[in-house]
Amino acid sequence: MPCATDDRADVFSGLLSFLAMTAVLAVVLAVLNWLPGQIDGGLLREFRDIEDVRRELGMRDIHSPAYFPEDISWPPTRILARTRPHPAVVLEFASSEGWPYLVIVETFGGSNKGLLKAGMREVAESASYPLKGRPAVLRAGLCGEGRQCSEIEWIDGDRSIHVQLQSTPFELIRIAESMIR
Amino acid sequence: MGGFLDTYWGMYLIQNFWHSAIAAAVADSALVAWRIRDPLLRQRFRLLVIVLPVVSYPAYQWLNPERGTAYFRLGALADSMRWMHLEVARGVTVAALLLVFLGLTTLVFVIQELLPILVHMLRFGGGRGEDDGGNEADPHPEALEKLMRATAGLPIGKGDVEVLVEDDVVLYSSTGFAPRVFVSTGTMEELDDDELQSAIAHEIAHIARSRRPVLIFAYVFRTLMFFNPVAMVEFRRVAQDEEKICDDMAVSMTGKPEALARVIDMMRPDPEARGPEVQAGGKMMRAAAALESYSHDALLRARVMRIRDGLFAHNERWLLPLASTGAAIAVLNYFVV
Numbered sequence: 001m002p003c004a005t006d007d008r009a010d011v012f013s014g015l016l017s018f019l020a021m022t023a024v025l026a027v028v029l030a031v032l033n034w035l036p037g038q039i040d041g042g043l044l045r046e047f048r049d050i051e052d053v054r055r056e057l058g059m060r061d062i063h064s065p066a067y068f069p070e071d072i073s074w075p076p077t078r079i080l081a082r083t084r085p086h087p088a089v090v091l092e093f094a095s096s097e098g099w100p101y102l103v104i105v106e107t108f109g110g111s112n113k114g115l116l117k118a119g120m121r122e123v124a125e126s127a128s129y130p131l132k133g134r135p136a137v138l139r140a141g142l143c144g145e146g147r148q149c150s151e152i153e154w155i156d157g158d159r160s161i162h163v164q165l166q167s168t169p170f171e172l173i174r175i176a177e178s179m180i181r
Numbered sequence: 182m183g184g185f186l187d188t189y190w191g192m193y194l195i196q197n198f199w200h201s202a203i204a205a206a207v208a209d210s211a212l213v214a215w216r217i218r219d220p221l222l223r224q225r226f227r228l229l230v231i232v233l234p235v236v237s238y239p240a241y242q243w244l245n246p247e248r249g250t251a252y253f254r255l256g257a258l259a260d261s262m263r264w265m266h267l268e269v270a271r272g273v274t275v276a277a278l279l280l281v282f283l284g285l286t287t288l289v290f291v292i293q294e295l296l297p298i299l300v301h302m303l304r305f306g307g308g309r310g311e312d313d314g315g316n317e318a319d320p321h322p323e324a325l326e327k328l329m330r331a332t333a334g335l336p337i338g339k340g341d342v343e344v345l346v347e348d349d350v351v352l353y354s355s356t357g358f359a360p361r362v363f364v365s366t367g368t369m370e371e372l373d374d375d376e377l378q379s380a381i382a383h384e385i386a387h388i389a390r391s392r393r394p395v396l397i398f399a400y401v402f403r404t405l406m407f408f409n410p411v412a413m414v415e416f417r418r419v420a421q422d423e424e425k426i427c428d429d430m431a432v433s434m435t436g437k438p439e440a441l442a443r444v445i446d447m448m449r450p451d452p453e454a455r456g457p458e459v460q461a462g463g464k465m466m467r468a469a470a471a472l473e474s475y476s477h478d479a480l481l482r483a484r485v486m487r488i489r490d491g492l493f494a495h496n497e498r499w500l501l502p503l504a505s506t507g508a509a510i511a512v513l514n515y516f517v518v
Contacts, residue, residue, distance in 0.1 A: 007498055008498075010215075010216075010498075011215070011498045011501055011502070014214045014215035014216070014502060015214075015501065015502075015505060017213075017214035017215075018210055018211050018214035018215065018502070018505060018506070018509075021210035021213070021214060022207060022210060022509050022513070025203070025206055025207065025210070025513070026258060026513065029203070029258050029259040029513070029517065030258060030259070032259055032264075033257070033258065033259040033260060033263060036263040036264055036266075036267055037263065039267060040266075040267055040268075043263050043266065044251055044254070044255065045255075046255065080251060080255070084266045084267075085266045090251070110184075111184065111187060113187045114187060114249055114250050114251050114254075115250070115251050116250065117247070117250060117252050
């Protein structure tokens with residue numbers, strides 16, 4: 001006659017089996033996630049430096065700022081790039097406290113949706129701005145955790161560029177202008 | 182294509198498919214790990230597979246709006262877009278193939294499920310339902326006596342069983358406000374007393390189950406995932422479990438499992454018998470009909486074997502397994518974008 005203790009033992013041994021099977025499934029999913037990168041090196045991934053992006057993805061012409069605010073400097077603290085579905089590069093510059101202070105997203109022939117870490121939480125002002133003769137859209141407001149931030153985006157030839165800075169628009173414009181040759 | 186996949190509905194479509202597949206794998210693992218054989222409990226696990234993926238993407242996005250960004254994807258357990266953007270041939274991506282596959286599933290849903298329902302509703306409106314055939318003649322008194330013997334001891338009133346005077350073997354039930362069991366005189370001639378009692382008990386079980394419309398609930402969610410082949414397969418398994426639940430209820434009413442097994446055995450399709458439209462049809466139609474027939478036969482055989490092997494003990498402790506399965510599905514799928 002089965003007793004309560006046998007029932008509980010069955011349930012817990014079943015739980016162990018189930019957890020083991022779920023762990024195997026998680027490993028299978030992780031392998032399935034890793035495989036496409038081995039088939040196609042153009043999927044979004046992290047790079048150590050810009051030269052690796054130029055060499056491995058053949059993206060020779062990546063715009064980068066010549067001017068930086070006091071708190072940050074070259075090289076970027078994080079670089080993401082891809083060629084599929086369309087080429088894009090993300091350059092992230094962290095503040096001394098570690099959060100992304102400056103983010104530059106360049107996309108070639110497609111949307112930058114999904115490449116922006118977080119949009120502005122609150123847009124206080126939005127205006128058109130002529131950036132060295134190129135029509136740009138400038139926004140100022142608040143980003144995550146209530147920090148003041150501003151962003152600007154424009155199209156330059158075959159690419160669209162989006163720059164977000166956790167600071168005033170004045171610094172942002174100086175950075176953006178330094179990216180235009 | 183890439184533009185559509187970046188939209189809310191594009192991501193919903195792709196992730197709904199992946200989340201269903203993962204939910205199905207987790208639920209099946211749970212059924213094996215805990216050795217759950219009670220069809221009533223198995224059905225509850227399958228309902229998780231049908232219900233959770235419908236709401237998972239919106240729920241996850243509400244919890245974390247950044248879940249769709251490249252940053253989350255880089256750290257996710259699995260990023261479906263890494264496969265979707267792969268090219269299998271010049272200009273043909275995995276995403277395109279998947280969308281074609283989902284489109285075919287939608288077509289199957291429309292042809293096999295939606296159209297028949299619409300045709301049925303147009304034909305019979307809000308009426309009782311199927312054309313019950315039969316003729317105006319009264320059934321033979323012997324048939325009525327047999328029916329009374331068969332229904333004695335079953336939880337059904339005299340007026341709840343309707344006799345159809347026809348030679349074909351017909352037995353079905355209608356649910357709703359005035360549920361009834363319909364049985365033809367041909368059925369009563371074909372089955373002995375115990376078999377007839379078991380068959381009617383099975384239909385009574387369907388009527389009783391319809392009072393808690395689990396199948397309707399499952400079908401609403403299945404319909405919301407009309408494009409999803411995993412939902413289609415899982416719903417069929419829910420329906421198969423429903424038949425087994427009604428088998429169990431029938432045997433508990435009659436105490437005669439072998440009689441029910443014989444009835445189900447009689448219902449197995451004759452592989453040689455094909456309808457005129459199939460015989461007149463081409464090779465593809467005959468192959469499809471043969472596959473359907475084989476599949477149906479396999480299900481009936483499984484039910485017969487299950488009854489003859491002895492009904493399985495009901496699992497008493499199901500809450501922890503079910504909760505663990507739901508939690509595992511929810512957590513895993515959150516990290517599958």
